[in-house]
Amino acid sequence: MAGARKRDGLPHVVVVGGGFAGLAAVKTLSKVKPPVRVTLLEQHNYHLFQPLLYQLATGLVQPADIAHPVRGIVRRYRRTSVRMATVSGVDLDAREVLTDEGGRFGYDYLILAAGATTATFGIPGVAEHSFPLKTMPDALRLRAHLLRQFELAENDPSVIDQGALTVVVVGGGPTGVEMAGALHELFKHVLVHDFPDLDINQAKVVLLEATDHLLAPFHPSSRKHALEILAKRGVEVRLGQALERATPDEVKLKDGTVIPTRTLVWGAGVRANPLADVLGLEQTRGGRIVVGDDLSVGGRPEVLVVGDLAGAGDGKGGLLPQVAQPAIQEAKHAALQIQHTLDGTPREGFTYKDRGIMATIGRNAAVTELPSGARFKGVLAWYMWLVLHLAYIVGFRSRVSVLVNWIWSYLTYDRHARIIVAVEPSRRPDTPAQPPPAAPSEAVSGDRPVVG
Ligand SMILES: Cc1cc2nc3c(=O)[nH]c(=O)nc-3n(C[C@H](O)[C@H](O)[C@H](O)COP(=O)(O)OP(=O)(O)OC[C@H]3O[C@@H](n4cnc5c(N)ncnc54)[C@H](O)[C@@H]3O)c2cc1C
Numbered sequence: 001m002a003g004a005r006k007r008d009g010l011p012h013v014v015v016v017g018g019g020f021a022g023l024a025a026v027k028t029l030s031k032v033k034p035p036v037r038v039t040l041l042e043q044h045n046y047h048l049f050q051p052l053l054y055q056l057a058t059g060l061v062q063p064a065d066i067a068h069p070v071r072g073i074v075r076r077y078r079r080t081s082v083r084m085a086t087v088s089g090v091d092l093d094a095r096e097v098l099t100d101e102g103g104r105f106g107y108d109y110l111i112l113a114a115g116a117t118t119a120t121f122g123i124p125g126v127a128e129h130s131f132p133l134k135t136m137p138d139a140l141r142l143r144a145h146l147l148r149q150f151e152l153a154e155n156d157p158s159v160i161d162q163g164a165l166t167v168v169v170v171g172g173g174p175t176g177v178e179m180a181g182a183l184h185e186l187f188k189h190v191l192v193h194d195f196p197d198l199d200i201n202q203a204k205v206v207l208l209e210a211t212d213h214l215l216a217p218f219h220p221s222s223r224k225h226a227l228e229i230l231a232k233r234g235v236e237v238r239l240g241q242a243l244e245r246a247t248p249d250e251v252k253l254k255d256g257t258v259i260p261t262r263t264l265v266w267g268a269g270v271r272a273n274p275l276a277d278v279l280g281l282e283q284t285r286g287g288r289i290v291v292g293d294d295l296s297v298g299g300r301p302e303v304l305v306v307g308d309l310a311g312a313g314d315g316k317g318g319l320l321p322q323v324a325q326p327a328i329q330e331a332k333h334a335a336l337q338i339q340h341t342l343d344g345t346p347r348e349g350f351t352y353k354d355r356g357i358m359a360t361i362g363r364n365a366a367v368t369e370l371p372s373g374a375r376f377k378g379v380l381a382w383y384m385w386l387v388l389h390l391a392y393i394v395g396f397r398s399r400v401s402v403l404v405n406w407i408w409s410y411l412t413y414d415r416h417a418r419i420i421v422a423v424e425p426s427r428r429p430d431t432p433a434q435p436p437p438a439a440p441s442e443a444v445s446g447d448r449p450v451v452g
Contacts, residue, residue, distance in 0.1 A: 010037040010079065013338060014097050014107040016087045016275075018042035018070045019050075021113035021307030021327035023394075028335035030077035034342050037079045039105060041097065042070050043086040048136055049393050051324070052402070054175065056139040057146075058182040059190070059418035060409055063136055065401045068394040087114065089278050092300060109302050109338045112275070112289070113331060116308035116322055119271035119286070125246035126170075130266035133175060137423045142265065144420045146183075149262060150203075151420075154195050163260030165203035168251050170243055171268030172209025173216060174359035177226055179267055180207040180235045181362030188234065189413040205235045206259060210242040215367065217321065217357055222367035225377045229365045243268075270322055272309050284311035284319060293349035295334045301341065304334035312350060324392070325355050360385045363410070 013036045015025050022040060029038045046067040055061045074082050085099040090110065097105040118132035131142040149164045165187075169180045183205045192200040207214075207230065213223045214230075214237070230237050242254045250260045272287035281297050282290040288311035291297060295304045295312060306312075307327035312320050320326040333350045340347045358368040358381065366381040376384060386406065393399050409415055 008037060008079075010035055011108040011338075011342060012036070012106065013038045013109040013111065013335075014105050015040045015111045015113060016097065017113035017115055017273075017307070017309075018044075018047050018073075018082075019113060019115050019307060019327070020324045021115075021309075021331040022111070023047060023073060024328040024331035025111045025113060025306065025335050026074060026077055026080050028332045029338070030080055032335060032339040032342070034339075035079060036109070036338065036342070038077070038081070039107075040070065040074060040080065040082045041085045041087055041099065041105065042082065043084070045069055045071070045084050046136075047073060047394055050134070051389055052393070053133050053136075053139045054179045054182050056136070056417075057133060057142040057179070058186045059143060059147075059415035060182070061402055061405050062417050063140070065398050065405065066393065067136060068398060073394055087275060089275075090303075092279070092303065095302065107302075109341075110304070111331070111334050111338075112303070112305045112309055113307045113327070114273040114275045114309050116270040116272050117274065118266060119269040120266065121269060123243055123245065126243070126264070126266060129246045129248050130170070130264040132266045133179065134270070140421055140423045142263075143418070144423065146186075146263060147418055147420050150191055150195050150198065154198050157198070160202050161260070163249060163262050165198075166206065166259065166261040167204070167263040167265060168206045168208060168259055168261045169265045169267055170208045171266070172207060172211070172214040172237075172239070173267065176207055176209070176265075176267035177214055177230065178360050178362075179265055180205050180230060180237075181233070181360070181365070183265075184230075184233055184235050185362055185413075186415060186418075190415050190418065194418070206261075207235055207237045208241050208243060208253070209237070209239050212240050214239070215359055218359070218367060219369060219375055222359075222369060222375060222377060225365075225367055226359070226361050229361045233362060270308065272311075276309055286311075286319075288319065294337045294347040295330055295350050296337070296347075301347075304337060306330035306334050312352075314352065320352055323357075326352055329353060358385050358388065 013029055015022050018040055026038050026040050029036055047070050049066040052066045071082050074080050085101050085103055087097055088100045089098045095107050118134050120126040132138050153160050153164045167183055169176050187203040214226045215223045244252045244254045246264050250258050251264055252258050276287050276289050289305045290311050291305050297303050308322040314320045337347045354371040356370040360366040364379045364382050366385040368376040368381040368384045390399055
């Protein structure tokens with residue numbers, strides 16, 4: 001299964017990861033001159049548009065709206081092939097990528113774009129009892145769990161006092177803010193009609209943030225706007241409050257406050273993909289791989305690292321944020337450095353072109369800041385957010401589907417994807433079956449099994 005290094009006499013580039021960065025890399029590589037042969041290794045058979053995961057978790061969009069088959073994307077690129085494989089390591093001296101499936105892919109150049117994973121900072125109980133929001137199964141599990149809590153509460157209202165209808169979202173960054181806003185809308189505009197026998201005022205969303213402000217990367221006026229909107233709409237925002245520990249039925253804050261809840265949504269941090277830990281390369285805080293100006297790793301110009309996995313400098317002594325634009329720009333740059341080496345021209349240093357930042361807070365509310373210093377908030381910023389996110393979704397069909405869902409939801413307040421689906425961990429056919437999922441009654445007791 002090893003990939004021949006010089007089939008067709010062309011240099012072979014292996015790209016690990018089919019996210020924003022990996023796809024931008026293969027697209028650019030398909031056009032470089034002299035030409036190269038490219039193999040994309042991706043553990044899933046789809047590219048996931050992570051920025052809309054919160055909409056999947058809250059029933060606004062369907063899985064196929066935000067996930068696109070990788071093969072369907074890559075087939076339009078020349079000399080590019082895809083393997084669905086989970087990369088387990090790289091033999092940097094032998095120039096081979098190793099996979100869980102036993103594959104070895106020889107390369108002349110390697111672009112690592114395996115992204116990031118959730119960081120729980122070692123807070124007791126978080127890894128076991130929280131719902132992260134990083135993958136498609138994460139979002140589907142959370143959606144099923146939330147909807148099930150409402151079903152359970154209608155059958156037995158006493159579970160409401162045990163936190164069945166309380167969701168605690170940790171992290172006041174863009175993910176936490178958009179999640180808190182979306183959950184509140186789901187409860188107060190949609191589930192209120194689905195569960196007429198429930199007192200919906202007992203459903204609440206608490207947003208915890210350890211610092212004294214939301215949306216850290218934004219201007220204070222944008223932060224203030226986000227706080228005001230969330231508070232006005234009924235989200236309980238607790239600033240300066242850090243989580244101490246979590247159990248299946250409650251969270252305890254550092255100040256001693258205990259909040260009964262069965263749903264802890266973790267939006268507080270990411271860490272580089274664990275692949276970074278096994279390569280023997282220098283890492284930053286947060287596990288990202290240290291890269292040089294051209295995005296290659298020390299002493300190995302044939303290995304370049306991009307996206308959330310890369311610790312690329314922001315030119316001001318810090319690291320670039322782990323968001324989509326740096327990932328895309330770095331990936332294009334890395335592919336072009338390979339071209340430079342092949343055509344004998346000197347490599348160039350990477351410079352990030354700031355395109356601005358934006359975060360949505362909920363219906364008709366967002367904040368947008370442009371590099372020029374211009375700031376927008378409210379409906380205009382929300383439209384900007386909608387247009388930009390729509391433009392980045394892969395595939396015309398998905399864009400239309402998302403747009404229709406958004407318009408439908410905007411006009412009717414409906415979220416038609418409020419479906420409980422059992423999400424089981426993926427399993428290789430040759431591994432033993434998982435134990436059966438817990439019965440609903442056990443699920444209530446809160447061990448957050450694979451069935452929500
Ligand atoms: C909930 C959420 C909301 C977000 N919202 C925004 C937003 O509004 N705006 C914004 O700019 N950014 C947002 N981000 C961040 C943005 O999604 C990431 O910065 C971006 O996806 C990084 O791109 P990447 O290609 O480096 O990593 P990813 O997009 O994560 O891609 C990594 C790919 O590598 C694959 N992979 C991982 N490990 C392996 C392996 N061992 N073998 C093979 N394949 C592997 C993964 O399956 C994945 O497809 C959000 C992220 C999340 C989780």
